[in-house]
Amino acid sequence: MLNHSLANPVARPHWGQMLPGGVESPEFLAGQPALVATEFSYGRNESIYGEGEPAEYVYQVIRGAVRSYKLLNDGRRQIGAFHLPGDLFGLESGSTHRLTAEAIVDTSLRMVKRRALEAAANSDVRIACTLWTMTAGELRHAEDHMLLLGRKTAAQRVATFLLEMDRRISTAGMFALPMGRGDIADYLGLTLETVSRTLSQLHGEGVLGFSGARQITLRNRPRLAAMDA
C-alpha cells in the first residue's frame, strides 16, 4: 500500500486545460491524499484483466510494459495501445473493461480502486477533470491510430511506430523495445514478417541501427518523420 509520488496531479488541472501527450507519463494517480494505492507484479504474458470483466481498478505502470487488445473470434488480434512506465490504463467510464490487458514482460503496477477514484471525483472537480483528460488522451491516440490502420502503408506504419517509441522511451536516441515483432504487427495491423522486412529495409538504408533485435538506435529521425507523411 503505497501512496507517494508527486503532489501535482496534472499541469493546471482545470476544464479546458490538457496535456498534449494524453495518458503518457503524468503521475495522475499519485498525490491524491484520500486515495490508497496498491502495488502488484505480473509475470511475462500474464493477464491483468480481460475484455468484458468488471472494471474494478485503474492501473499505472511502474516498471515493465503492458498490451491492451481486442480479439476477433478466429484469433485475429488488434492491440490498441502499449502502456509503458508512467502510463495509466484500465480507466473505464462504463462498468467493464473493453480490452484485455496483459503484461508483455515482468511488470509492476500501481493499482487504485476505481470506486475510490470516482468518489473523489464526485467531491473534487479537479479529479473529475483529470479522469476526463485521461480518457481524452486515449481518444486522441485512438484517432491517430485509426488513420494509421485505415490509410497508411506498411512502411509508414513502422515509421510512425518507431517515432512513437522514440518519443516515449528513448534516451540518447536509443531504446529497447519491450515487445516482440508479433506484438508490433498486431499493433500496426500487419504481419510479423512484414514488420521484420520493413525494419530490415530501414536498417539497410541506415535509418536505424540494431544491437540485437530489440535494441534500436534511430540514425535518421527526419527521414522517418518524412516517411510518416
Place this chain on the structure above:
Amino acid sequence: MLNHSLANPVARPHWGQMLPGGVESPEFLAGQPALVATEFSYGRNESIYGEGEPAEYVYQVIRGAVRSYKLLNDGRRQIGAFHLPGDLFGLESGSTHRLTAEAIVDTSLRMVKRRALEAAANSDVRIACTLWTMTAGELRHAEDHMLLLGRKTAAQRVATFLLEMDRRISTAGMFALPMGRGDIADYLGLTLETVSRTLSQLHGEGVLGFSGARQITLRNRPRLAAMDA
C-alpha cells in the same frame, strides 16, 4: 438562440454510470439551464470546423449528417465517425479540434459554447460526468473501429457498417444512407469500388435489398451479424 428539449441530461448522471451507446442519441446538451444553445445550418459538403482549429463550440446534430476525418498529406482520408441526428460531436479536452468536420448533406446543428460548458462542469459534477461519459463513448467507438480497420476483412467491415447504420437510423429494418460510397470507403479503410462490390454481392445473396443506391433494407440480419465475427 434556443434552449428547449428535455430536462433529463443523461440516464443517471453520476460517476460510474454510462450509457452503452456512448455519444449516440442522448440529449446531453439540452436541459442545462445556464447553457445557451444556438442553431445553425450547413450546406452539403460545407466545413463545420477544421483539424487544428480552436475548439470553441460543442455541437449536436438536429437534422442531417456529419463526417469527422483526418487526412494524410497526399489526400488519403480516414473518417473516424459519422454523426447523425441526436449525436454530439466536437467536444475536445484540449484547445483544438483534432479532426475536420463537414456536413454530408444539408444539416442543422445546435451549438453550445465550449467555455460555458466547462464553466458549468466546474460547478456541477453531473455536467463534468456528462463530458467524461461523452468522451468515453467516442473512445469506445474508436477502439471497436481500430479492430475493424486493423483486422477485419472487407466483407466483415461492410457487415459491421450495415449493422451500425441499422442500429442507429433504421426504422422497420430499412434506412436511407446519408453518405455516398466514397465516404463509406474512407470510414472502413477500403476503396469505393470494394464497398460497391461487397454491397452488390450481399444484394445478390439476398442479405439486403436496395431501393436506389442509398435506400437499404436488411433482409438477413443474423447472417450479417455472423459475418461480422
Place this chain on the structure above:
DNA sequence: CGCGAATTTGATCGACATCAAGTACCGTGG
C-alpha cells in the same frame, strides 16, 4: 555451450487496389 523461441529471409499467393468503362440515379429546366 546448447536449446527453444524469436527473428529473418525467401517464394508464392491472394485480397483488395487501381485503372477503365459502362450504367443508373436524380435534380434541373424545358
Place this chain on the structure above:
DNA sequence: CCACGGTACTTGATGTCGATCAAATTCGCG
C-alpha cells in the same frame, strides 16, 4: 412530364502490396 446532364454507382480487367507458407539464422537464457 419528360429530356438532359452531371454525378454517383456498378462492373470488368489487371496490378500490387502485404499475407501466407516455408525454411534458415540468430538470439538470449539456462
